[in-house]
Amino acid sequence: FQSHKLKYQEQVEKEKNQRQSDCKTEKGKMTNSYTKEIAFEQMIEDHLLDHGYQVVHKSVYDKENALFRGEVIRFIKNTQLSEFQKLEKLLGDQTEQQIIYDLIKWIDLNGVLSTLRHGFKCYGRLLQITYFKPSHSMNAEVSAKYEQNILGITRQLQYSSRNHNSLDVVLSVNGVPLVTIELKNPISNQTIGHAKRQYIQDRDPRDILF
Secondary structure, three states: OHHHHHHHHHHHHHHHHOOHHHOOEEOOEEOOHHHOOHHHHHHHHHHHHOOOOEEOOHHHOEOOOOEOHHHHHHHHHHHOHHHHHHHHHHHHHHHHHHHHHHHHHHHHHHOHHHHHHHOEEEOOEEEOOOOOOOOOOOOHHHHHHHOOOOEEEEEEEEOOOOOOOEEEEEEEEOOEEEEEEOOOOHHHOOOHHHHHHHHHHHOOOOOOOO
C-alpha cells in the first residue's frame, strides 16, 4: 500500500510543479488531469487488485436493477452449480433471467444485507449470493466457496438511466454494489465537505443504487 501511496504523492508533486500553461481553467478551478481524482482512483484500484479484487467494467452494469448481472450468474454457477442445473431443467433458457428477477424481488422485500446473509429463493431453491469466512478451517467446502466470492471495483460508473451522473468508485460483491465512493483532491481546493454535498444535492435517493 505504501508503494501505491508514494506513486500518488509523486503524481501530486508533479501537479504542483506543472507550468501554469499546462493547465486549463474552468469556472476559476484548475482542470489539469493531475488535479482530478484519477491518480487517487488508480492508486485505490491498484491496491485492491493486489488484494483479491477484480475489475468489473462499467459497461456491464444493469442500471434498471442496480446489478452486475454477469457477476451474479458467474458466482452462482461457480459455487452452486448443482442448484443452477436443477433450475435449468425447469426453466431452460430462462434460468438466468429468472434468477436475476427473483434476486431483485428478494432484495426489494428483505434488503441487501439480509439477502447477502441468508440468500434468496428461486423456484423453491435457496441460492446464496455470498459466502462468509467460516469461523474455523475444518469446513473445507465452505472455505472453498468463500474463496470464490467476486470482489469487484468499478470506476466512473454512470449508474442511472435518468441522468449522466457518475460515481468515482463502486465496490461490489458477486455483482451486488455495496459501496460508492466520491474522491476529492485537496490540491484543487476540494474537501470531504464537497463530497458530502455532492451526495446530498446531486444524488437522488430514489435511484435504485442508493
